[in-house]
Structures are given as C-alpha cells and as structure tokens.
Amino acid sequence: MRKTYFTPGPAELYPSVEKHYQDAFNLQLGSISHRSAQFRKIYQHTAEQLRTLLNIPESHGIFFTGSATEIWERVIQNTVEHESFHLVNGSFSKKFYDFSNELHKFAHKMEKPFGEGFDYAEITVPEYSELICTTANETASGVQMRPAEIHKLKRSNKDKFVVVDMVSSAPYPDFDFNTIDSALFSVQKSFGMPAGLGVWIANPKMLEKSLRMKTHEATIGTYHSLPTLWKNFEKYETPETPNVLAIYVLGKVAEDMNKTGIETIRKETEKKAKLLYDFAEKSSLVDIFVKNPDHRSQTVVVLNTHKPASEIIETVKNASDLVIGSGYGDFKASQIRIANFPAVNIEQVEALIAEMKKI
Amino acid sequence: MRKTYFTPGPAELYPSVEKHYQDAFNLQLGSISHRSAQFRKIYQHTAEQLRTLLNIPESHGIFFTGSATEIWERVIQNTVEHESFHLVNGSFSKKFYDFSNELHKFAHKMEKPFGEGFDYAEITVPEYSELICTTANETASGVQMRPAEIHKLKRSNKDKFVVVDMVSSAPYPDFDFNTIDSALFSVQKSFGMPAGLGVWIANPKMLEKSLRMKTHEATIGTYHSLPTLWKNFEKYETPETPNVLAIYVLGKVAEDMNKTGIETIRKETEKKAKLLYDFAEKSSLVDIFVKNPDHRSQTVVVLNTHKPASEIIETVKNASDLVIGSGYGDFKASQIRIANFPAVNIEQVEALIAEMKKI
Known part of the structure; x- marks a missing residue:
C-alpha cells in the first residue's frame, strides 16, 4: 500500500x-x-x-x-x-x-x-x-x-x-x-x-x-x-x-x-497549517510545542504528545498508511513532527487529522 | 529514436x-x-x-x-x-x-x-x-x-x-x-x-x-x-x-x-577495447592517439581523426543514433573519444565500428 x-x-x-x-x-x-x-x-x-x-x-x-x-x-x-x-x-x-x-x-x-x-x-x-x-x-x-x-x-x-x-x-x-x-x-x-x-x-x-x-x-x-x-x-x-x-x-x-502560483501555494500552506494547529489546540492527544504564535512554523508543525509519540505514529501508520515524523533528538519520545509541504493537499491533511482524532 | x-x-x-x-x-x-x-x-x-x-x-x-x-x-x-x-x-x-x-x-x-x-x-x-x-x-x-x-x-x-x-x-x-x-x-x-x-x-x-x-x-x-x-x-x-x-x-x-562476475566484465572490456584499437590501426579514417600500447586505456579509446572530428561524430549519429565523444579541450576538432564501459556490449561496439568503416 x-x-x-x-x-x-x-x-x-x-x-x-x-x-x-x-x-x-x-x-x-x-x-x-x-x-x-x-x-x-x-x-x-x-x-x-x-x-x-x-x-x-x-x-x-x-x-x-x-x-x-x-x-x-x-x-x-x-x-x-x-x-x-x-x-x-x-x-x-x-x-x-x-x-x-x-x-x-x-x-x-x-x-x-x-x-x-x-x-x-x-x-x-x-x-x-x-x-x-x-x-x-x-x-x-x-x-x-x-x-x-x-x-x-x-x-x-x-x-x-x-x-x-x-x-x-x-x-x-x-x-x-x-x-x-x-x-x-x-x-x-x-x-x-x-x-x-x-x-x-x-x-x-x-x-x-x-x-x-x-x-x-x-x-x-x-x-x-x-x-x-x-x-x-x-x-x-x-x-x-x-x-x-x-x-x-x-x-x-x-x-x-x-x-499553480506562489500566492496560492502560500495561502494553501497557511490554511493547512491552521487546520493542524486548530486541531492540536482542541485535542487532548497533543498540544502545540511552540508557544508564541508568531514563531510557529507554517511548514513543520511540532506537537507535544500526551501518549508516547511512537504509539501515535504507529497507530496512524497502521490505520491509514499516513507517516508522520517523530520528535527530533531528545524529543523523539514526546513529540511528533508533521510536515506541511506543498506535496500534501488539504484533503490529505484532513485525513490525517481525522485519523488522529480517532485515537 | x-x-x-x-x-x-x-x-x-x-x-x-x-x-x-x-x-x-x-x-x-x-x-x-x-x-x-x-x-x-x-x-x-x-x-x-x-x-x-x-x-x-x-x-x-x-x-x-x-x-x-x-x-x-x-x-x-x-x-x-x-x-x-x-x-x-x-x-x-x-x-x-x-x-x-x-x-x-x-x-x-x-x-x-x-x-x-x-x-x-x-x-x-x-x-x-x-x-x-x-x-x-x-x-x-x-x-x-x-x-x-x-x-x-x-x-x-x-x-x-x-x-x-x-x-x-x-x-x-x-x-x-x-x-x-x-x-x-x-x-x-x-x-x-x-x-x-x-x-x-x-x-x-x-x-x-x-x-x-x-x-x-x-x-x-x-x-x-x-x-x-x-x-x-x-x-x-x-x-x-x-x-x-x-x-x-x-x-x-x-x-x-x-x-555477471568481475572477471567476465574485465575480459569483455579488453575484448571490446581490442576491437576498437584493431579497427583504428587498420583504418585510414583514424589512428590511435596513445603510442605506447601499455598506456592505452581499456575504457576510454582516444583516436586522432583524419577528417574533422565533428564530421565523423555527426555522420555516425545521423546514420545510426550512436553518439561518440569529441576530443577534450584543444583536441576537440582533431580527436574522438569512445567510451568502452560495461553498459555497451560487443554487438554495440561492432555496430559502431561498422558505421565508422562506412565513412
């Protein structure tokens, strides 16, 4: 698959x-x-x-x-x-x-x-x-x-x-x-x-x-x-x-x-980032790592996890073949990283959010 | 083609x-x-x-x-x-x-x-x-x-x-x-x-x-x-x-x-190189650039051309879609270079020689 x-x-x-x-x-x-x-x-x-x-x-x-x-x-x-x-x-x-x-x-x-x-x-x-x-x-x-x-x-x-x-x-x-x-x-x-x-x-x-x-x-x-x-x-x-x-x-x-146009790409990036951050804000599974909204990346969304990160990564992968990244270095066990690049569209981001909501 | x-x-x-x-x-x-x-x-x-x-x-x-x-x-x-x-x-x-x-x-x-x-x-x-x-x-x-x-x-x-x-x-x-x-x-x-x-x-x-x-x-x-x-x-x-x-x-x-086996690759390389050098020795179109046989490359055959190199290159390309290299630097007009790498087989080398013989 x-x-x-x-x-x-x-x-x-x-x-x-x-x-x-x-x-x-x-x-x-x-x-x-x-x-x-x-x-x-x-x-x-x-x-x-x-x-x-x-x-x-x-x-x-x-x-x-x-x-x-x-x-x-x-x-x-x-x-x-x-x-x-x-x-x-x-x-x-x-x-x-x-x-x-x-x-x-x-x-x-x-x-x-x-x-x-x-x-x-x-x-x-x-x-x-x-x-x-x-x-x-x-x-x-x-x-x-x-x-x-x-x-x-x-x-x-x-x-x-x-x-x-x-x-x-x-x-x-x-x-x-x-x-x-x-x-x-x-x-x-x-x-x-x-x-x-x-x-x-x-x-x-x-x-x-x-x-x-x-x-x-x-x-x-x-x-x-x-x-x-x-x-x-x-x-x-x-x-x-x-x-x-x-x-x-x-x-x-x-x-x-x-x-496609760079303006469209930028708007879509921001739209997808907003979906991900909005989900994280309401979720009991994760919360947003970067506290200052001005400093939050639009292209790599990093979230603290309330369960071991590997559990979330495995669950999402097994359920729907969506692969999310682990935290970097010392944060491997306690964070996930979600790339929000132009290669993934809004439907795919929504599917990922839906999958995480099930956990 | x-x-x-x-x-x-x-x-x-x-x-x-x-x-x-x-x-x-x-x-x-x-x-x-x-x-x-x-x-x-x-x-x-x-x-x-x-x-x-x-x-x-x-x-x-x-x-x-x-x-x-x-x-x-x-x-x-x-x-x-x-x-x-x-x-x-x-x-x-x-x-x-x-x-x-x-x-x-x-x-x-x-x-x-x-x-x-x-x-x-x-x-x-x-x-x-x-x-x-x-x-x-x-x-x-x-x-x-x-x-x-x-x-x-x-x-x-x-x-x-x-x-x-x-x-x-x-x-x-x-x-x-x-x-x-x-x-x-x-x-x-x-x-x-x-x-x-x-x-x-x-x-x-x-x-x-x-x-x-x-x-x-x-x-x-x-x-x-x-x-x-x-x-x-x-x-x-x-x-x-x-x-x-x-x-x-x-x-x-x-x-x-x-x-395939490295010994086979080496033997085939030498066989193909010999075909190319033998052709050049007898040809009135080209002659071998490197005089000392011990120093002649087995993988890149360089030949002096008795016509402008570009003419030979163009003729061979137009006739049969075989692409040979021009001489390097100052030798661009007066030499051709033929790569004899494992990717080309004996039949392809023979086809190239046959094409050059027609000129």
Missing part, C-alpha cells in the same frame, strides 16, 4: 516528480554531457523558474551543490574572513554555527531554548561579524523566523551579509532578495523531490567579498568556491558533473508551482 | 539502471528518512556489493559524496598537512594538482605531455610529500596507468599515502586495496548511472592522519571531513541527507555486475 509521508524531510514527493523523472529517462538525460547546449538549457530553465517562484533578481547567482549542508560550509568559507554570527535555536542552526568553528572562524551566537524563536528587536549583532546566519524554519523544533524580522535585521546591519537557511521552508516564506544577501535550501523538503541537490542563491556583493578574500590569501575552497561556481553559472554550467536529473526535475517542479 | 552513448561520461546507462530507479520510486525511497533502518540497510547493501566487486577489505571505509571532484578536495584537505605529489598527464590529473594549490598546500608534480603515461621506474617522489595522487585512467587523453605500476609506487613509498583516481575506469582495473590507501570514482562513467554521486574508499591509516591533523589545528573541513564521514559510516549513515536513490541504484548495479 502506498504511504503518504508527512515526515519533515525526506518527505512526500510532489505529485509530478515521478513523471518528470520518467521523462528525464525517456529523454536520456542521464547520458548527456554537462558541457552540452542541452544541459545549459536545462540549467537556464531551472534558474528562470526559481527566479519567478522566489522573485530572485537577475543580478543574483543560482548554484547547485550536493546538499544544503554543503552550502553551510561554502557560505562561511567564501564570505567569512574572521567572524560570523549565528541565531541558534535548534539542531540545524547549531550545526551551522559548529561549521564556522570547524573552519577556524570566530563564531558568535545568540542562543534560545528549543522551541523558542527570534524577533529583530532583541538581537544584538557583534560588531565585527561579517555574516549573520539566520534560519527561516528550524526543522527540528518547528520554529520560524518571519521574513519581516530578517529584513529588519539586514536593514540595520547593512555592512554585514545576511544569509537565510530556507531548508524546509522554501518556497513558502516571501523574502526580499534585494534585502537579504543569500539563501540556501535542499530539494527533499518543500520541493518534494528525492534528496541529492542543494540550491544556493547569492548576490554579487558576496562574490566580490570572496574574490577579495582570495587575494588576501584566504582558503575559499576549490571547485565550489563562489568565484568558480559563478564563472560556470554565467554560461549555465557547473564546475563538476552535477546531478543533471535533479536539476532538470527541480526546474519542472518549480514550473508546476509557478502554474 | 533512442541513442546509444559512447561518450566518456556521462555515458550510456547500464541496462538495468532505469528499472532500478523505477523500483526505487515504487518503494518510495525518495521519501524515507536517512536516519531509518531502511536507509542503513541500503547503504550496507551497496557497501557490501562494492566490497565484493572491487575486493575492498572489511577494514576500509566506503563513503558517498556529491561527485568525484569533491573527493579530490576532501582527500587533500584530510591527509595533506603540507605537501602533495601529482602525476599529471591530462586535464583531470592537472585539476587534482590545482586543488592542492588552491587549498594552500605545497603541490609537486611530474608532468607528461598529453597522450603519454607513467611507469613506476621513471618516477621520483619528492621526499616530503605526504600524498601521491595517481590517475588510473585519464578521461581526457585516454591514457591509463596500470595497477602493477601504482602498486610498485606504493611499495617503495610506504610512508606516503597513494590515492588512485578511478573515475572512468572503476571497476575495470584490478587494484590491491591492501596496497593502495585510497580510491575514488563517480557513478556516471563505468557504472552507467546518472551523475550526482561520488564514491570514496579509504583505509584506517588515512583516518588516523586526518584525526592527527585535526589535533594539529589543521582545517579538515566539516560534514565531509574523514572523521565525520567515518563516524557516520560505522552505522551506515551519512552526515547530510544524501542522494538516497543513487546509493540504492549503485548497490543494485554493483549486484548485477557481481552476478
């Missing part, structure tokens, strides 16, 4: 994904050269569809990597000469911070307890930090940081770069790419694709910084340094042989999403 | 690849967690099949990256504190050398003209080099370095690491993994898969070195440092969300190859 995955990544595949992979095989895209006009057209199409979907200015580069995890490393390596600053409130923002230390940078952090979020007003940015690392959606805790707050953070720190980790939220949050400098995500979350591709968006000022660092004898990496990625991007190529099939399918999925 | 790709990578897909991808979609492997028992079993199966196919000892780690290009970076970052040594005889071995410089190591090289290869006897290894970088098959020039020569190189340099770039040759060459320390390849060449996965094999001594470098305050990277890869590998996990589908399909392709 086919399952429906409400897990927060890898997640349910977007309905058209399998067909796009089938098309890719029929077009023999697994055999084409990544230095061919055919590949360059694919890269260009994907970049153009992402520009439309996320409203990315023409000036910005769009690059492909093996994972979003890789981009944490590359963005620090290429834009931080000495100091970075991290808003840490969960396992993934913590890892971003750890990477900076591992790369021998001086990493500052402002830390919040698991389940709490950040607002602009309370943040003090250390004077010499070159890069401010923010997380639009903490996949582990279900906490969001709203675009307006991140925009304010950048506006009052114009001399520093602001990068947004959009893993598990893109394309939902409406960021102004003329304000933030960079963003990153992977395809196995909200884009509903098999894992194996990261997407990095950066503005020309980041490229300038990276080039400057290189002349200052800093190590900015090799094939995936920002200058090398950008030089290849200008002709819609990649430094290495990339995941051609995933780049093709991402372009097709973004095209599908553009046909 | 379905084409047959004799291009040296990306290349013709192995006949079972599309079916394995279909199975992966039917099993919903694009949605499973990379922290699940289901994923760990997939990783384990792939590692076991590769161990059998390439005769890799149990002691060695088998890791997955985004590309083989990435592994050039990681192997230098993790095992070279100061100096590396590179046998350079083409564009890819040159890039490996460049990476070491870009990572601010002191990179030595011994360089040969394009089309020439290396034998053990002529190589002088600089005293303080920590890593010797060899290339089993230069995809650009069609030159091989035979396993016996690389084994001798290691035996007389036991205090240094020897890594073999097996891109475009694995699983053909029969390396003794108890002699060499490390090898790397990507899946879009001889394994006949869509690109997007690199495979890195390393022995425990390399891990020790990497751990020692870390205590010496060297930067060995973050999520794909050798210690982090190894720690995750011990439980058959990966640090990041990996290309799960490709890891699954690689295990299935390696299993298929093991059923």
Whole structure:
C-alpha cells in the first residue's frame, strides 16, 4: 500500500516528480554531457523558474551543490574572513554555527531554548561579524523566523551579509532578495523531490567579498568556491558533473508551482497549517510545542504528545498508511513532527487529522 | 529514436539502471528518512556489493559524496598537512594538482605531455610529500596507468599515502586495496548511472592522519571531513541527507555486475577495447592517439581523426543514433573519444565500428 509521508524531510514527493523523472529517462538525460547546449538549457530553465517562484533578481547567482549542508560550509568559507554570527535555536542552526568553528572562524551566537524563536528587536549583532546566519524554519523544533524580522535585521546591519537557511521552508516564506544577501535550501523538503541537490542563491556583493578574500590569501575552497561556481553559472554550467536529473526535475517542479502560483501555494500552506494547529489546540492527544504564535512554523508543525509519540505514529501508520515524523533528538519520545509541504493537499491533511482524532 | 552513448561520461546507462530507479520510486525511497533502518540497510547493501566487486577489505571505509571532484578536495584537505605529489598527464590529473594549490598546500608534480603515461621506474617522489595522487585512467587523453605500476609506487613509498583516481575506469582495473590507501570514482562513467554521486574508499591509516591533523589545528573541513564521514559510516549513515536513490541504484548495479562476475566484465572490456584499437590501426579514417600500447586505456579509446572530428561524430549519429565523444579541450576538432564501459556490449561496439568503416 502506498504511504503518504508527512515526515519533515525526506518527505512526500510532489505529485509530478515521478513523471518528470520518467521523462528525464525517456529523454536520456542521464547520458548527456554537462558541457552540452542541452544541459545549459536545462540549467537556464531551472534558474528562470526559481527566479519567478522566489522573485530572485537577475543580478543574483543560482548554484547547485550536493546538499544544503554543503552550502553551510561554502557560505562561511567564501564570505567569512574572521567572524560570523549565528541565531541558534535548534539542531540545524547549531550545526551551522559548529561549521564556522570547524573552519577556524570566530563564531558568535545568540542562543534560545528549543522551541523558542527570534524577533529583530532583541538581537544584538557583534560588531565585527561579517555574516549573520539566520534560519527561516528550524526543522527540528518547528520554529520560524518571519521574513519581516530578517529584513529588519539586514536593514540595520547593512555592512554585514545576511544569509537565510530556507531548508524546509522554501518556497513558502516571501523574502526580499534585494534585502537579504543569500539563501540556501535542499530539494527533499518543500520541493518534494528525492534528496541529492542543494540550491544556493547569492548576490554579487558576496562574490566580490570572496574574490577579495582570495587575494588576501584566504582558503575559499576549490571547485565550489563562489568565484568558480559563478564563472560556470554565467554560461549555465557547473564546475563538476552535477546531478543533471535533479536539476532538470527541480526546474519542472518549480514550473508546476509557478502554474499553480506562489500566492496560492502560500495561502494553501497557511490554511493547512491552521487546520493542524486548530486541531492540536482542541485535542487532548497533543498540544502545540511552540508557544508564541508568531514563531510557529507554517511548514513543520511540532506537537507535544500526551501518549508516547511512537504509539501515535504507529497507530496512524497502521490505520491509514499516513507517516508522520517523530520528535527530533531528545524529543523523539514526546513529540511528533508533521510536515506541511506543498506535496500534501488539504484533503490529505484532513485525513490525517481525522485519523488522529480517532485515537 | 533512442541513442546509444559512447561518450566518456556521462555515458550510456547500464541496462538495468532505469528499472532500478523505477523500483526505487515504487518503494518510495525518495521519501524515507536517512536516519531509518531502511536507509542503513541500503547503504550496507551497496557497501557490501562494492566490497565484493572491487575486493575492498572489511577494514576500509566506503563513503558517498556529491561527485568525484569533491573527493579530490576532501582527500587533500584530510591527509595533506603540507605537501602533495601529482602525476599529471591530462586535464583531470592537472585539476587534482590545482586543488592542492588552491587549498594552500605545497603541490609537486611530474608532468607528461598529453597522450603519454607513467611507469613506476621513471618516477621520483619528492621526499616530503605526504600524498601521491595517481590517475588510473585519464578521461581526457585516454591514457591509463596500470595497477602493477601504482602498486610498485606504493611499495617503495610506504610512508606516503597513494590515492588512485578511478573515475572512468572503476571497476575495470584490478587494484590491491591492501596496497593502495585510497580510491575514488563517480557513478556516471563505468557504472552507467546518472551523475550526482561520488564514491570514496579509504583505509584506517588515512583516518588516523586526518584525526592527527585535526589535533594539529589543521582545517579538515566539516560534514565531509574523514572523521565525520567515518563516524557516520560505522552505522551506515551519512552526515547530510544524501542522494538516497543513487546509493540504492549503485548497490543494485554493483549486484548485477557481481552476478555477471568481475572477471567476465574485465575480459569483455579488453575484448571490446581490442576491437576498437584493431579497427583504428587498420583504418585510414583514424589512428590511435596513445603510442605506447601499455598506456592505452581499456575504457576510454582516444583516436586522432583524419577528417574533422565533428564530421565523423555527426555522420555516425545521423546514420545510426550512436553518439561518440569529441576530443577534450584543444583536441576537440582533431580527436574522438569512445567510451568502452560495461553498459555497451560487443554487438554495440561492432555496430559502431561498422558505421565508422562506412565513412
């Protein structure tokens, strides 16, 4: 029996994904050269569809990597000469911070307890930090940081770069790419694709910084340094042989999403999130983990469970082949996580709620 | 009309690849967690099949990256504190050398003209080099370095690491993994898969070195440092969300190859290579680029053309949908490259030769 995955990544595949992979095989895209006009057209199409979907200015580069995890490393390596600053409130923002230390940078952090979020007003940015690392959606805790707050953070720190980790939220949050400098995500979350591709968006000022660092004898990496990625991007190529099939399918999925319209996707996301949070508020089975409604994620709903989480997960799976995620790390036994990505529709969310109501 | 790709990578897909991808979609492997028992079993199966196919000892780690290009970076970052040594005889071995410089190591090289290869006897290894970088098959020039020569190189340099770039040759060459320390390849060449996965094999001594470098305050990277890869590998996990589908399909392709038997694959490779070189020797259309028969690649046959290469490529493609590769870089107009990977069988090679004979 086919399952429906409400897990927060890898997640349910977007309905058209399998067909796009089938098309890719029929077009023999697994055999084409990544230095061919055919590949360059694919890269260009994907970049153009992402520009439309996320409203990315023409000036910005769009690059492909093996994972979003890789981009944490590359963005620090290429834009931080000495100091970075991290808003840490969960396992993934913590890892971003750890990477900076591992790369021998001086990493500052402002830390919040698991389940709490950040607002602009309370943040003090250390004077010499070159890069401010923010997380639009903490996949582990279900906490969001709203675009307006991140925009304010950048506006009052114009001399520093602001990068947004959009893993598990893109394309939902409406960021102004003329304000933030960079963003990153992977395809196995909200884009509903098999894992194996990261997407990095950066503005020309980041490229300038990276080039400057290189002349200052800093190590900015090799094939995936920002200058090398950008030089290849200008002709819609990649430094290495990339995941051609995933780049093709991402372009097709973004095209599908553009046909639906980003505003519709955002409204539906909010509608489905409201259904889930409303259910949790009235339920005696679960309650909402994130107390501040402004910080509640619209794409990953985290709930405390009044029974062992595994019992709820098993019951729902056995009854109707709906798969929900367990809590992250220490919260494995006491929380569930429900991904609310575009791949699942309102009927599927309603079916999940109906199933949980039976428990 | 379905084409047959004799291009040296990306290349013709192995006949079972599309079916394995279909199975992966039917099993919903694009949605499973990379922290699940289901994923760990997939990783384990792939590692076991590769161990059998390439005769890799149990002691060695088998890791997955985004590309083989990435592994050039990681192997230098993790095992070279100061100096590396590179046998350079083409564009890819040159890039490996460049990476070491870009990572601010002191990179030595011994360089040969394009089309020439290396034998053990002529190589002088600089005293303080920590890593010797060899290339089993230069995809650009069609030159091989035979396993016996690389084994001798290691035996007389036991205090240094020897890594073999097996891109475009694995699983053909029969390396003794108890002699060499490390090898790397990507899946879009001889394994006949869509690109997007690199495979890195390393022995425990390399891990020790990497751990020692870390205590010496060297930067060995973050999520794909050798210690982090190894720690995750011990439980058959990966640090990041990996290309799960490709890891699954690689295990299935390696299993298929093991059923055929590595000895059969090697013999067939040599038989097909002989057909191609024999044709070229007698032909007035082309001649063999690599003069020394010992250095002629068995997996990528490079031929000088007496007509513009593009004319031959176009004629063969239009007549019978067989796609051969152009020469690399400056040799684009005057050479063709024919991949002789396991995905193409003797009948297909004979058909290609018959088509070229008509010109």
